[in-house]
Amino acid sequence: MDQTVDTLPAMPGQRLARGVCRALRGMDFVTVEELVPAPGLRVDVMALGPRGEVWVVECKSGRADYRSDRKWQHYLDWCDRFFWAVDAEFPVELLPAETGLILADPYDAEVLRMGPETPLAPARRKVMVQKFARHAATRLQALRDPAAFGSGAGWV
Amino acid sequence: MDQTVDTLPAMPGQRLARGVCRALRGMDFVTVEELVPAPGLRVDVMALGPRGEVWVVECKSGRADYRSDRKWQHYLDWCDRFFWAVDAEFPVELLPAETGLILADPYDAEVLRMGPETPLAPARRKVMVQKFARHAATRLQALRDPAAFGSGAGWV
Numbered sequence: 001m002d003q004t005v006d007t008l009p010a011m012p013g014q015r016l017a018r019g020v021c022r023a024l025r026g027m028d029f030v031t032v033e034e035l036v037p038a039p040g041l042r043v044d045v046m047a048l049g050p051r052g053e054v055w056v057v058e059c060k061s062g063r064a065d066y067r068s069d070r071k072w073q074h075y076l077d078w079c080d081r082f083f084w085a086v087d088a089e090f091p092v093e094l095l096p097a098e099t100g101l102i103l104a105d106p107y108d109a110e111v112l113r114m115g116p117e118t119p120l121a122p123a124r125r126k127v128m129v130q131k132f133a134r135h136a137a138t139r140l141q142a143l144r145d146p147a148a149f150g151s152g153a154g155w156v
Numbered sequence: 157m158d159q160t161v162d163t164l165p166a167m168p169g170q171r172l173a174r175g176v177c178r179a180l181r182g183m184d185f186v187t188v189e190e191l192v193p194a195p196g197l198r199v200d201v202m203a204l205g206p207r208g209e210v211w212v213v214e215c216k217s218g219r220a221d222y223r224s225d226r227k228w229q230h231y232l233d234w235c236d237r238f239f240w241a242v243d244a245e246f247p248v249e250l251l252p253a254e255t256g257l258i259l260a261d262p263y264d265a266e267v268l269r270m271g272p273e274t275p276l277a278p279a280r281r282k283v284m285v286q287k288f289a290r291h292a293a294t295r296l297q298a299l300r301d302p303a304a305f306g307s308g309a310g311w312v
Contacts, residue, residue: 021297022304030293048289052282126208129285133204136292137186141177143299148178 008106012061015106017045020057020085023102023109029055035135037078037128041071045085046132054078054120054128057102059085066094078128081115164262168217171262173201176213176241179258179265185211191291193234193284197227201241202288210234210276210284213258215241222250234284237271 009015014033021031029047036042045057056079060066066084076082083100086092095101100115120128142149165171170189177187185203192198201213212235216222222240232238239256242248251257256271276284298305 018301018304021301025294025297025304030290031297032293048286048293052286126282126285129282129289130204130208133285133289133292134186136289136296137188137204138181140292140296140299141181141187143296145174145177148174148181 013044013059013065016059016061016085016087016104016109017057019104019106019109020045020059020102021047022107023104023111024055024057027111029053030136032132032136032139035131037075037131041074041078043075043078046079046128046135048129048132052125052129053080054125054132055081055083055100055115057083057085057100059104060090061087062089063091063094066090076118078120078124080117080119083111083115085109169200169215169221172215172217172241172243172260172265173213175260175262175265176201176215176258177203178263179260179267180211180213183267185209186292188288188292188295191287193231193287197230197234199231199234202235202284202291204285204288208281208285209236210281210288211237211239211256211271213239213241213256215260216246217243218245219247219250222246232274234276234280236273236275239267239271241265 009018017033024031024047028050031045031047033045034042035046043056044059047055056075058072081100083102084095085102085104087105098116101113103110103112165174173189180187180203184206187201187203189201190198191202199212200215203211212231214228237256239258240251241258241260243261254272257269259266259268
């Protein structure tokens with residue numbers, strides 16, 4: 001497997017997510033993309049911090065992408081802090097003041113405003129860390145050993 | 157990234173580990189390889205079950221490989237169940253009776269004997285699930301975005 005090619009992700013939101021994940025790694029947070037915390041919900045980036053902190057980052061490529069999001073408030077129930085990640089062109093005045101804000105590009109990102117902390121209950125945190133672990137390990141196995149995943153095999 | 161090539165891992169133990177991980181996936185366990193539970197220890201396979209079970213599987217390619225293992229008893233402190241994974245040629249009478257046994261090849265595996273259950277204390281289970289999550293997510297990011305990892309970057 002060629003690990004040296006640096007290809008940009010196809011979608012604008014995925015490119016922001018890549019920069020976000022790189023920056024979070026520098027903050028000692030590990031990350032996964034497109035985790036499903038509950039049926040019908042799918043977060044762009046879920047991050048797990050060194051003390052078990054759970055952050056959600058939604059990546060918005062522009063005004064229309066943000067305006068069409070009907071679900072973001074549901075994500076608040078599944079994390080300790082919630083952030084938007086946008087590029088330098090995004091009209092940040094659209095975003096609710098009580099959310100976190102990350103300025104991102106495909107190569108890096110910077111936290112401009114921390115989201116307020118609303119700590120998960122211990123039982124839910126335990127569930128989320130397990131979901132995170134299962135998500136990450138399943139996708140890792142799929143990359144390391146694709147033959148383990150038949151065409152009909154679903155994700156966890 | 158080419159996800160269709162099915163190349164055998166280089167080392168005999170890694171080939172057994174691949175079959176073990178495939179079989180565990182069929183039991184709804186997710187897996188990582190070469191996790192470090194504590195300094196100086198490195199398990200071949202750590203598996204996380206649907207109810208948060210933590211299993212360790214040590215893969216032994218032959219008698220010499222098993223005889224040279226001085227650390228396996230330390231792994232018992234970091235899991236709910238411990239297993240050996242060996243191939244059909246392995247002299248299984250060498251293995252302690254009070255451990256689990258998995259018959260494996262590079263393509264699949266079968267649990268022949270469950271290891272006795274010695275449940276982790278809740279605080280240690282929490283630590284292990286977080287370690288598992290961090291290990292899996294870091295390696296997943298390294299495969300998805302190798303450029304995020306400079307030459308000097310260490311694993312978590």
